Amino acid sequence: MTLLDLQRDFLGFLLDEPSDIPVAVGGSSGPGLAVYHNAYGGQLVECLKDSYERLWAWLGDEAFEAAARRHIAAHPPHSWTLADYGVKFSETMADLYPDDPEVAEIAALDWALRRAFDGPDAPAFDRQQLAAVDWDEAVIAFVPTLTLLPVKTNCGAIWNAIAAEEEVPAAELLPEPGWVRVWRVGLQPHFASIETAEMGAIQLASSGMSFARLCDRLSEEIGVETAVDAAGRYLASWVQDQMIADVR
Amino acid sequence: MPEETIAPFHGFGLGLRIPHFQNYLTEAVPVDFIEIISENFMGAGGRPIHVLDEVRDRWPVAMHGVSMSIGSADGIRSDYLARLKALADRIQPLWVSDHLSWSRVGEVNSHDLLPLPFTEEALNTVCANIEHVQDALERPLVLENPSTYLTFADDQMTEWAFLAEMTKRTGCYLLLDVNNIYVSGTNNGFDPYDYLAGVPADRVRQIHLAGHSQGQGRLIDTHDEPVPDPVWDLFARIYPRLGRVATMIERDDNIPPLQDMLDELDVARRIAGDVTAAAA
Ligand SMILES: [Fe+2]
Numbered sequence: 325m326t327l328l329d330l331q332r333d334f335l336g337f338l339l340d341e342p343s344d345i346p347v348a349v350g351g352s353s354g355p356g357l358a359v360y361h362n363a364y365g366g367q368l369v370e371c372l373k374d375s376y377e378r379l380w381a382w383l384g385d386e387a388f389e390a391a392a393r394r395h396i397a398a399h400p401p402h403s404w405t406l407a408d409y410g411v412k413f414s415e416t417m418a419d420l421y422p423d424d425p426e427v428a429e430i431a432a433l434d435w436a437l438r439r440a441f442d443g444p445d446a447p448a449f450d451r452q453q454l455a456a457v458d459w460d461e462a463v464i465a466f467v468p469t470l471t472l473l474p475v476k477t478n479c480g481a482i483w484n485a486i487a488a489e490e491e492v493p494a495a496e497l498l499p500e501p502g503w504v505r506v507w508r509v510g511l512q513p514h515f516a517s518i519e520t521a522e523m524g525a526i527q528l529a530s531s532g533m534s535f536a537r538l539c540d541r542l543s544e545e546i547g548v549e550t551a552v553d554a555a556g557r558y559l560a561s562w563v564q565d566q567m568i569a570d571v572r
Numbered sequence: 573m574p575e576e577t578i579a580p581f582h583g584f585g586l587g588l589r590i591p592h593f594q595n596y597l598t599e600a601v602p603v604d605f606i607e608i609i610s611e612n613f614m615g616a617g618g619r620p621i622h623v624l625d626e627v628r629d630r631w632p633v634a635m636h637g638v639s640m641s642i643g644s645a646d647g648i649r650s651d652y653l654a655r656l657k658a659l660a661d662r663i664q665p666l667w668v669s670d671h672l673s674w675s676r677v678g679e680v681n682s683h684d685l686l687p688l689p690f691t692e693e694a695l696n697t698v699c700a701n702i703e704h705v706q707d708a709l710e711r712p713l714v715l716e717n718p719s720t721y722l723t724f725a726d727d728q729m730t731e732w733a734f735l736a737e738m739t740k741r742t743g744c745y746l747l748l749d750v751n752n753i754y755v756s757g758t759n760n761g762f763d764p765y766d767y768l769a770g771v772p773a774d775r776v777r778q779i780h781l782a783g784h785s786q787g788q789g790r791l792i793d794t795h796d797e798p799v800p801d802p803v804w805d806l807f808a809r810i811y812p813r814l815g816r817v818a819t820m821i822e823r824d825d826n827i828p829p830l831q832d833m834l835d836e837l838d839v840a841r842r843i844a845g846d847v848t849a850a851a852a
Pocket of ligand 1: 752780
């Protein structure tokens with residue numbers, strides 16, 4: 325058996341596929357094979373627990389481990405780094421819990437916060453410079469860790485209560501679907517619930533549209549007075565939340 | 573053969589682990605060097621890199637990776653090497669190490685340190701991969717003996733003979749994990765003292781000490797216990813043969829307060845001092 329064949333067979337054995345590996349190992353290697361088999365799945369479960377800490381708390385040990393094992397069986401790792409494992413775990417959750425949408429949403433929030441944790445650095449925009457901005461032309465650049473998640477449930481409130489070790493609310497649907505934005509300030513990841521109109525404004529600004537043009541667009545959609553008020557509120561919160569890396 | 577060599581570094585160090593981040597940032601921790609798990613600092617930014625930059629300002633740092641898969645029959649992933657080189661260029665480590673094992677072939681990456689058969693074919697593969705890595709990183713590689721839990725029917729040589737030939741052919745160096753020698757020896761039926769006698773001592777730049785635990789029919793390299801006596805005994809035997817070397821204690825699970833780790837490191841210092849004096 326060539327080294328390449330041996331390695332393919334060994335991975336097949338770890339993935340519970342038919343394999344000649346039990347023949348290729350030395351006579352008394354049965355317990356050793358079991359060690360590698362256990363270590364493979366065990367490490368991936370630990371990795372998911374580490375990345376999805378609040379989801380784990382929400383589901384409890386047994387349900388989380390069962391979901392993790394289902395995910396591992398369907399998704400062997402491909403990335404160069406273990407840190408990427410679990411990128412699609414929220415999709416597995418949506419499949420496993422179609423009637424409990426908060427489960428997949430808590431998962432997506434865990435993942436986005438983990439990505440923000442060691443995502444790219446950005447210099448913080450100095451708010452003293454806001455006064456000097458020419459708002460007719462200015463384009464806002466957000467910090468590179470900013471992510472937007474669609475939500476139908478109170479997943480944010482659940483996440484916060486688990487993190488603060490407070491009484492965790494029951495899952496419920498929001499009066500209307502909204503969004504959560506995730507970003508990092510300095511070294512600390514944050515998230516906040518936002519309305520759909522703010523999500524739209526963030527997407528327009530992120531696409532390179534000037535803030536003035538963005539206000540025009542909002543006016544067309546929701547009327548001039550409401551738009552001016554909303555744009556002012558959004559900008560104030562983006563500054564306050566240190567979501568802005570630069571204004572050009 | 574790499575043009576560069578790795579100068580020996582003598583000292584006693586610990587691994588940088590999250591529960592101790594704050595100690596290293598705010599205290600005068602009495603270690604001579606710090607080892608990092610490279611992959612933990614290969615993200616784009618944020619807290620890990622911030623902590624590492626501060627640590628690097630105060631201590632020499634050894635980079636220790638777990639994802640190179642130096643034994644892969646289909647070569648080394650270039651995206652991984654590029655990231656590893658970027659980190660090495662940033663922090664200018666004492667050296668870059670990984671394990672004599674394999675994790676990935678094709679598209680599937682087990683993220684585990686899987687055992688290699690000790691065959692001529694595997695030796696050729698490992699040596700070709702080492703030369704590729706040393707060219708890409710522009711520095712010599714240091715490789716560690718992993719804990720293994722089985723052997724292969726086709727094995728043609730001992731692990732220490734494999735290591736000796738590998739260092740001779742490629743000019744790479746060794747990170748000798750004394751606990752892994754003990755664990756692999758117990759699991760696979762070789763005498764750890766034969767291993768120590770056969771290993772090319774002049775290529776060793778670093779020592780790992782760690783604890784293990786008893787699994788079903790195998791000792792497991794769990795790094796969740798203090799260093800046990802048989803591992804200290806092996807350390808005392810090999811240390812006088814190594815000259816200047818960087819010694820550290822690994823702890824990855826059940827991590828105690830930093831002071832406990834420092835106390836254990838003092839045991840290593842004392843044994844090293846005693847056996848050196850006895851040999852003089
Ligand atoms: Fe080690």
